[in-house]
Amino acid sequence: xxxxxxxxxxxxxxxxxxxxxxxxxxxxxxxxxxxxxxxxxxxxxxxxxxxxxxxxxxxxxxxxxxxxxxxxxxxxxxxxxxxxxxxxxxxxxxxxxxxxxxxxxxxxxxxxxxxxxxx
Numbered sequence: 001x002x003x004x005x006x007x008x009x010x011x012x013x014x015x016x017x018x019x020x021x022x023x024x025x026x027x028x029x030x031x032x033x034x035x036x037x038x039x040x041x042x043x044x045x046x047x048x049x050x051x052x053x054x055x056x057x058x059x060x061x062x063x064x065x066x067x068x069x070x071x072x073x074x075x076x077x078x079x080x081x082x083x084x085x086x087x088x089x090x091x092x093x094x095x096x097x098x099x100x101x102x103x104x105x106x107x108x109x110x111x112x113x114x115x116x117x118x119x
Contacts, residue, residue: 042118046108051075053108055082059119062093072102082110093119 039059046053053072061068065086072080080102088098097113 039115039118042115044110044112046072046080046102046110048108049076049106053080055110057084057089057092057112057114062089062114062119064089072108078105080104080108084112088112 041056041058043054043056053075055070055072057070067083067085068089070082070084072082081104082100082102084092084098084100088100092098092112092114095114097111100110100112102108102110
């Protein structure tokens with residue numbers, strides 16, 4: 001194999017791998033529970049303190065209309081509850097950012113925005 005052939009093959013691989021990763025991230029067919037936008041849920045991480053928590057928001061909850069209470073993942077042997085109102089969930093669904101602060105035990109700030117590949 002000469003240098004030109006080698007470089008052409010590597011270039012094709014460089015283009016193919018990211019395409020496969022994007023297809024995998026968007027989910028499979030209609031059987032995976034995802035909306036037409038891709039992922040059926042997304043995660044949000046907190047900021048503050050010396051550790052991080054996550055909550056997972058289902059796309060179907062963005063237009064449910066009522067309040068939803070999320071329990072975060074456990075870090076440093078505790079978790080937090082994040083309560084989002086129906087109006088806040090609708091705002092997130094429409095692409096706005098909603099900021100919440102949890103103060104149980106200590107403060108964590110949550111900047112919640114729906115990723116472009118979700119829902």
